[in-house]
Amino acid sequence: MKPTEFVKVNSQFWGEHLKGVSDHLPTSHRRELPGPLLYPRMMVLTETPDWNILELVGVSREYRSLEVKRQKAESIDEYFGAGGSSAAEAVVVLPDESFVKDATIASERGRSVFGDNFVEAARLIGNELVGPSEKLLQFAPGNYVTLQRVLLAQSAGSAVRLHWTFLAIAIHRSEPADKYREFLQRLVNSAEHLDPVGTFSVAGGEAEQLLKAAPFASTYLHDLQKLTTAEFLNQHEEILLSAFGATRVIAEPFLEWQDGTPGADEVAVTPDFILERADGSHVVGDLALAVLETSGGKKRRRSLGLRDGAERLARFQEYFAGPENRAFVQAKYGVEVTDPRTVLIVGSPDLPVDFHEATHATAVEVVDYDTLLQIYLASKS
Numbered sequence: 202m203k204p205t206e207f208v209k210v211n212s213q214f215w216g217e218h219l220k221g222v223s224d225h226l227p228t229s230h231r232r233e234l235p236g237p238l239l240y241p242r243m244m245v246l247t248e249t250p251d252w253n254i255l256e257l258v259g260v261s262r263e264y265r266s267l268e269v270k271r272q273k274a275e276s277i278d279e280y281f282g283a284g285g286s287s288a289a290e291a292v293v294v295l296p297d298e299s300f301v302k303d304a305t306i307a308s309e310r311g312r313s314v315f316g317d318n319f320v321e322a323a324r325l326i327g328n329e330l331v332g333p334s335e336k337l338l339q340f341a342p343g344n345y346v347t348l349q350r351v352l353l354a355q356s357a358g359s360a361v362r363l364h365w366t367f368l369a370i371a372i373h374r375s376e377p378a379d380k381y382r383e384f385l386q387r388l389v390n391s392a393e394h395l396d397p398v399g400t401f402s403v404a405g406g407e408a409e410q411l412l413k414a415a416p417f418a419s420t421y422l423h424d425l426q427k428l429t430t431a432e433f434l435n436q437h438e439e440i441l442l443s444a445f446g447a448t449r450v451i452a453e454p455f456l457e458w459q460d461g462t463p464g465a466d467e468v469a470v471t472p473d474f475i476l477e478r479a480d481g482s483h484v485v486g487d488l489a490l491a492v493l494e495t496s497g498g499k500k501r502r503r504s505l506g507l508r509d510g511a512e513r514l515a516r517f518q519e520y521f522a523g524p525e526n527r528a529f530v531q532a533k534y535g536v537e538v539t540d541p542r543t544v545l546i547v548g549s550p551d552l553p554v555d556f557h558e559a560t561h562a563t564a565v566e567v568v569d570y571d572t573l574l575q576i577y578l579a580s581k582s
Contacts, residue, residue, distance in 0.1 A: 206378040207253040208246055208271065214385050215244060215257070215267060215399060222397045223264035233395055236403045241367050243268040243549075251342070252277045256369040257399055258549040260574055277340050277371060282355055282362060291339035292332035295346050298384075302349040303327040306337050311354030314361045314566065318542065321446065321580035325352055325365065345384055346371040350401055352572075359564035360511070365572040368399050403578055430473050430488055444576040445484050445544075447476035451534050459525035470520045472513075477536055485517045486544035490570060507547070507567065514543040514565045546570060 202210075219240055227238055242259025244267040254277065257267070274280040293306050304327045305312065312331045316323075327350075337355050340346060348369040355362050372381055389398045396402070428436065434452040441450055457469040476484040489510045520526050521538055531537050543564070549571035 202253060202372075202374060202376055202378045202381060204246070204248045204253065204271075207248075207255075207381075208269065210378050210382050210385075211244060211246060211255050212267075212269065214382060218389055218397075219264050219267075219399055222400060226395070226397065230395060234402055237262065238400050238402055240264045240400055241267060243270060245270045245272065247272050247274050247280055249274050249276050249280065251374055252280075252340075252371050253374055254280055254369065254371045257367045258571055259367075260571065278338075280371075281338055281353070281369075282364070290332075290334055291336045292334050293330050293337065294339040294341070296341050296344060298345045298347075300347045300349070300388075301330075301351050302347075303351075304330060305352040305354060306330045307352070307354035308335050308337065308356040309333050310356040310359075311361050311363070314356075315352070315354050315363060318566070319444070319446075319576050319580075322444075322576040323579075325575060325579045327352075340371065342373060344373065345376075347388065349398065360567070361565075362567040363572050364569055365575045367401070367571065433488065433490070434474055440573060440577045441474070441476060443580050444573050445476050445478060446480075446580075447478045447484065449477040449536075451475040451477075451536065454530070454534060456520060456526070456530060456533075458520070459523065459529045461519060461523040461526060464516075470513075470516055472517055475534070475536060475538065475541075483536065483538045483541040484544055485514075485521070485538070485541045486546060487513055489545055489547045507545070510545040510547075510567075511563050511565055514545060515563045517541075517543055518563070542566060544568060546573065 222238070223240065226234065240261045240263065241257035242261045242265070243257070245256045245258055246269065247254040247256070248271070254274075259268075292308065293301070305315075305325070307315070307330070309331060312329070315326075319325075335356055337353060338346075346369075348366045350368075351366045353362075353364045353366065370385075372384070392398045431452055434441070434450060438450055442448065452474055453471065454475055455469050455471055458467070472485045473487045474485075476486070478484065487510055489506070518541075521530075521541055527538055544566045545568075547567060547569050549569045
C-alpha cells in the first residue's frame with residue numbers, strides 16, 4: 202500500500218468510525234458508560250521503508266475531525282524506540298496479527314522506575330509484560346500489530362522513556378489497501394459495544410470534573426503551540442503537581458554556578474522547572490514541547506531535541522552535585538535539592554530518535570505530554 206493510500210484509508214475510516222461513536226454512545230448509552238468518553242485529537246501517519254504506522258494521539262472531550270501529521274522514520278524500530286541489540290530477545294515478540302490492549306510492556310528497569318515514581322497511577326499498568334531486555338518489541342515481516350491503551354516503559358542504561366499509546370497500528374507495506382480496510386473493520390467490530398476502538402472512558406468523580414479544565418480543551422494541541430514556557434507551567438501546574446506527586450513548582454529558576462565546572466560563558470543553568478514532591482525529593486525538568494520562548498522581548502518557537510535535552514539534564518545533575526550550588530539554591534528558592542530526578546517532557550507525536558544513544562549514560566526520564574495526562578487522570582480516578 203502506498204503512503205498516499207494509507208492516508209486516504211485512515212482518514213476516511215477513522216473519521217466515519219469516531220463520528221459514529223460520538224453520535225451514538227454518549228446519548229443512547231450515557232448511563233451505561235463508566236464516565237465521559239474521550240477521543241483522540243490527531244492522527245500521526247508514519248512511513249518507513251517496510252511499514253506503514255498509524256497512531257492516534259491527543260485527548261479531546263468531544264469528537265472533532267482529526268488533525269493529520271505525516272512523517273517518515275528509518276525503521277519501525279526507530280518509531281517505537283525498540284532499541285537494544287538487534288540480536289537481543291525482545292520482551293514481546295509480535296507474530297501474525299498481534300493485538301495488545303490495556304497493558305504495560307516494559308524492561309525491568311522501566312517497570313521499576315514507573316512503579317516507584319508514579320505510585321498513584323498504578324491503574325495504567327493493566328496486564329504486565331516485563332522482561333530483562335532493553336528491546337521491547339520484535340516485529341515479524343508481514344504481520345499486523347495493534348497496541349491499544351498500552352504503556353511502553355523502555356530503558357537505555359540508566360535512562361527511561363515512558364510512552365502511553367492511545368492506539369497504534371503497524372502493517373507491512375506489502376498489504377493492499379482493501380485488505381487493510383477489512384482489517385480495520387474487523388478490529389472495530391470485535392470491540393465491546395461500550396468500549397469502542399479509538400476511545401477510552403474516565404471514571405466519574407474528580408477526574409470527570411478535571412476534564413472541564415482548560416488543558417483538556419479539544420484544541421489543546423493548538424493551544425500548546427501558542428504558550429511560552431512560563432504560560433505552560435502556569436496553566437498546567439495542577440497536572441505537573443499531581444502527575445509527579447509534588448506540592449510545589451518553581452518555574453524557570455535561574456541557578457548561577459557557585460562551584461563545579463561551568464562551560465565557557467555559562468553563568469547559570471536554567472531548567473524549566475523544579476518540582477518539590479510530598480516526600481521531600483525533587484524533580485528537575487525541561488520542556489521539549491511545541492511551546493514558545495521569549496528572547497530579547499520577542500517570542501520564538503523553541504527547538505529542543507532529545508540529544509540536546511539529555512545534555513541539558515546532565516548539566517543539571519552536575520550542578521546539583523556541587524554542595525555550594527545546592528546551598529545557593531536553598532538560599533534563593535527555599536528548597537534543599539539533593540540527587541534530583543531529571544525529566545524531559547516531549548511532544549506526543551515526536552519520534553524517539555537516538556533515545557538509546559542520546560540518553561544511555563544519563564539517568565534521565567523521558568515522558569511525552571499525552572502520557573503525563575494519562576498519569577494525571579489515573580491518579581485522580
